[in-house]
Amino acid sequence: MVLAEFLKAWHDDSATMLVHTSGSTGKPKPLWVEKRRMEASARITCRFLGLEPGNTALLCMPLDFIAGRMMVVRSIVAGLQLISVEPDGHPMRAVDKSPDFAAMVPLQVYNSLLDDEERAKLQGIRHLIIGGGAIDDKLEQQLKSFPNNVWSTYGMTETLSHIALRRLNGTAADDYYTPFDSVNVSLNEEGCLIIDAPEVCAGRLITNDMAEIAADGRRFRITGRKDNVICSGGIKIQIEEVERMLKPHLSFPFLITKVKDDKFGEAVVLLLASGSKEEAADVCSRVLPPYSRPRHYLPVTSIPETPTGKPARHEAERMAAMLCEEQIKSIAK
Numbered sequence: 001m002v003l004a005e006f007l008k009a010w011h012d013d014s015a016t017m018l019v020h021t022s023g024s025t026g027k028p029k030p031l032w033v034e035k036r037r038m039e040a041s042a043r044i045t046c047r048f049l050g051l052e053p054g055n056t057a058l059l060c061m062p063l064d065f066i067a068g069r070m071m072v073v074r075s076i077v078a079g080l081q082l083i084s085v086e087p088d089g090h091p092m093r094a095v096d097k098s099p100d101f102a103a104m105v106p107l108q109v110y111n112s113l114l115d116d117e118e119r120a121k122l123q124g125i126r127h128l129i130i131g132g133g134a135i136d137d138k139l140e141q142q143l144k145s146f147p148n149n150v151w152s153t154y155g156m157t158e159t160l161s162h163i164a165l166r167r168l169n170g171t172a173a174d175d176y177y178t179p180f181d182s183v184n185v186s187l188n189e190e191g192c193l194i195i196d197a198p199e200v201c202a203g204r205l206i207t208n209d210m211a212e213i214a215a216d217g218r219r220f221r222i223t224g225r226k227d228n229v230i231c232s233g234g235i236k237i238q239i240e241e242v243e244r245m246l247k248p249h250l251s252f253p254f255l256i257t258k259v260k261d262d263k264f265g266e267a268v269v270l271l272l273a274s275g276s277k278e279e280a281a282d283v284c285s286r287v288l289p290p291y292s293r294p295r296h297y298l299p300v301t302s303i304p305e306t307p308t309g310k311p312a313r314h315e316a317e318r319m320a321a322m323l324c325e326e327q328i329k330s331i332a333k
Contacts, residue, residue: 001063003084006072010035021157022132022308031157033066038073040199040267041160044180048079049127049149051101053079058102058125060091060198065308067132071103072163080120088231090118098124103153105132105309106139113142122146128188129153131162132308134240136247144169152177154222164220183319185220187211200262210238228313233264236290239313242268242292248276249283255305257316259296259324269320272295273303298323 009017017035043272051057057080063070067091068087075082080101089111091104094183099296104112108278109130112118122128123146131153136142143150150169155162155179164177164185179185179248184196193211196204206224213219228239242256263268272280284293298320 002297003059003063003072006063006069008098009232010076017069019069019157020064022065022306028307033157033160033209034202037200037202038070038160039077042070042077044182044199046074046080048180048254049101051078051080051127054081055126056081056083056102058091058095058099059084060087060094060102060104060108062087066106066157066161067103070097074101085299087317090115092118092121094122097121098126101129102127103129103131103158106130106135107133107309108175109143110139113139123148127151129162130168131155133310135168137244138248144173144268158201158205159195162197163197167246174219176214178219178220185211185213185218187213193220193222224327226322230258230266230290231270232258232261232266232268237268237292242288245287245292246283250280251286254280255303255311255316256294257313257320259317259320261295264295267295268292269296269298269324271298271303271316271320273300296320296324296327 011113015035016032017038019031020027021031037235057071057075057083059068059071061071063069063072072082074080083095083099085091089108091108092112102125109122112122125148127149129151135152143221145170149167152166152168153162154164154166163183165178166177167173182197182199186194188194188206191210193207193209194204195207197202210223210226211220211225222241224238230237239256246254253273255271257269257271258266259269270280277299280297300319304315306312306318
């Protein structure tokens with residue numbers, strides 16, 4: 001979708017708009033959302049960040065998904081001057097000077113840090129919010145020295161973009177997300193985050209995100225997803241935790257997934273897009289506890305991702321099952 005098409009749909013007589021989820025845990029799903037709630041979400045973000053009419057806002061993400069659409073709505077609601085560039089991996093190449101406000105995915109930030117000119121413009125952004133994927137420790141460390149405000153976002157299509165922000169740099173840097181004033185969070189009996197955000201979400205939203213709530217009862221951090229748990233030999237292994245432990249030690253793209261296993265029920269699998277199985281196995285033996293170590297190391301052409309750059313977990317499971325079956329057939333011959 002191009003900007004003109006979105007604006008036409010935004011200003012038509014319909015009270016709702018069709019959006020699609022990112023598809024990180026399966027196929028993208030269509031979702032009809034109320035425009036008035038999109039406006040409410042935009043006001044909450046702009047008020048929190050102190051954005052004023054005339055401030056510049058950079059649109060550098062696709063309008064097919066909620067993150068891109070909400071940048072346009074924020075500009076409409078708050079009277080921001082919208083700067084639209086082609087959504088690609090180097091958004092700062094296309095701008096002459098730093099905008100007051102920008103939203104990017106981690107890959108766009110990572111790419112911009114590799115070029116001195118792009119990095120300087122990135123540092124000049126007054127409020128940079130990063131979402132749509134995990135920010136690894138190395139990237140977070142590079143952002144800590146930024147002079148302006150850098151935020152990690154928490155949210156989803158159902159909450160019309162983010163409902164909480166985590167400061168990544170400066171004296172206010174935090175390991176926990178702070179919900180907006182109109183948002184309350186809690187945990188269910190499984191330890192999954194429950195979101196009450198009446199201005200942007202009609203009902204209570206029970207997520208699949210495993211979370212921990214701080215002692216103040218408001219701030220929270222995400223520890224993984226309920227559906228990203230591998231049950232192997234009676235032990236529950238959180239996929240994101242295994243990936244977090246490996247990231248500082250593996251220089252090539254990889255992803256942790258699972259396959260069915262006759263002996264253990266489920267087995268840990270490491271998909272690797274480059275590097276050697278021997279190198280990966282050596283790292284895993286050094287940094288992972290025995291029960292978390294992969295039983296299969298499977299080379300793939302590329303790590304499966306969603307259109308927004310998140311790990312495509314269901315596709316990874318499918319690939320792992322297919323490759324393991326091919327290995328078994330090959331051995332049988």
